[in-house]
Amino acid sequence: MLSDLDVQILISRLRFVRQEGNYLVFFCPFHDDKNTPNFKVHRQRGIYRCFACGQYGSVKRLLHDLAPDLYPLSPDEAAIYERLHILEDYYQTKGYVDEEILNDIQSRRGLSREVLEKSEVRFFPEGDRASPPSDDLPHFYRRFVFPVRSFNRKVLNFIGWSPYLRPRYYLPPAIPAKPYGLSQVSRNETVYICEGVFDALSFWDIGMAAVGVLGNAVPAT
Numbered sequence: 001m002l003s004d005l006d007v008q009i010l011i012s013r014l015r016f017v018r019q020e021g022n023y024l025v026f027f028c029p030f031h032d033d034k035n036t037p038n039f040k041v042h043r044q045r046g047i048y049r050c051f052a053c054g055q056y057g058s059v060k061r062l063l064h065d066l067a068p069d070l071y072p073l074s075p076d077e078a079a080i081y082e083r084l085h086i087l088e089d090y091y092q093t094k095g096y097v098d099e100e101i102l103n104d105i106q107s108r109r110g111l112s113r114e115v116l117e118k119s120e121v122r123f124f125p126e127g128d129r130a131s132p133p134s135d136d137l138p139h140f141y142r143r144f145v146f147p148v149r150s151f152n153r154k155v156l157n158f159i160g161w162s163p164y165l166r167p168r169y170y171l172p173p174a175i176p177a178k179p180y181g182l183s184q185v186s187r188n189e190t191v192y193i194c195e196g197v198f199d200a201l202s203f204w205d206i207g208m209a210a211v212g213v214l215g216n217a218v219p220a221t
Contacts, residue, residue, distance in 0.1 A: 002043045002059060005070075010041060010059070013066040030055045030152045054151030054186075080175055086134040087172060088147075088155050095122030095145055105144060108163060109198050115205045118184065119197075121146050124160075136172040143170065146197050149183035156182075159197050159214065169196065171214065180212040 002010075007024065010016070015027035017037040028039035028050040038052035041059055049056040063071040073081065101123040102116055124140045143160035150156055156178040160170040171177055181200040185191050192210040194200050203210030 002041075002046055006059065006063060007043070009063055009067050009070065014039070028053060028055070054182075076174075083134060083136060083172060084155070084157070084175055087136060087140075087158050090134075090137060090140070091122065091145060091147060091158060095124050097121075098123045101144065109201070110205075111198075111201055112205050115201055118204065119146055119201055139170045139172070146180065148178045148180050150178075151182055153183050161197060169214070177214045180214055181210055185209040185211065 010024065010026070014029055015037075017025045017027065019025070020040075022043050022045075024041040024043060025037050026039040026041070027033040027037045030039075030050060031053040033039065033052065036052070039048065039050045041048045046059045047056065048059055048062060060071065064073055102113065102121075105111065105116060105121070106113060121144050123144055124142070126141050140158075140160045142165060143162040146159045146161070147155050148157040148159060157171060157175055159180060162168055180197045181204075184204065186209075189209040192203050192208055194203065194210050194212050196214065197212045200210040200212035
């Protein structure tokens with residue numbers, strides 16, 4: 001349940017429109033709502049959702065972004081944010097698109113080049129094993145890495161997959177698993193739920209929206 005201070009901060013930092021029962025209605029802060037407010041906050045449950053772009057989550061986490069001095073992260077949450085920031089920077093600066101690697105994935109999995117490019121897959125070589133900037137990064141080496149994005153394209157996590165190493169799938173420890181493929185589907189589509197990233201890509205290749213839940217193939221961390 002949201003406190004009066006929580007509500008005051010939301011109303012002062014977002015474009016408030018009206019109250020509908022237990023809901024506070026705003027213009028969405030994650031995309032251009034134009035003239036239609038689609039962002040709703042449930043006062044009792046403490047969650048938000050945009051019914052246009054699909055963004056959703058905990059109001060407490062949103063309040064941290066709006067007023068970090070009043071709503072600091074816990075040490076565990078701060079550590080997760082820091083690890084994810086390191087991984088995203090490494091993905092952007094060190095990963096690369098290799099034609100030979102793409103051809104290898106294409107032949108092994110029977111996927112089109114268009115779908116592979118849409119997945120934003122990058123390859124990571126051995127890297128500097130002597131002094132990696134994060135304990136997570138050695139698990140990326142010699143793997144194809146896929147970013148996991150939210151509906152509004154925000155990076156939520158990364159998947160590392162390799163036909164050469166075990167475990168084949170890898171998600172960084174201390175960062176919760178997130179469904180792969182969220183950013184590729186709309187809330188109005190029929191969505192097929194699969195296990196892994198390549199299952200989702202195979203559906204995309206035949207024009208069917210799919211999300212990989214990253215379940216049985218992911219080791220416990």
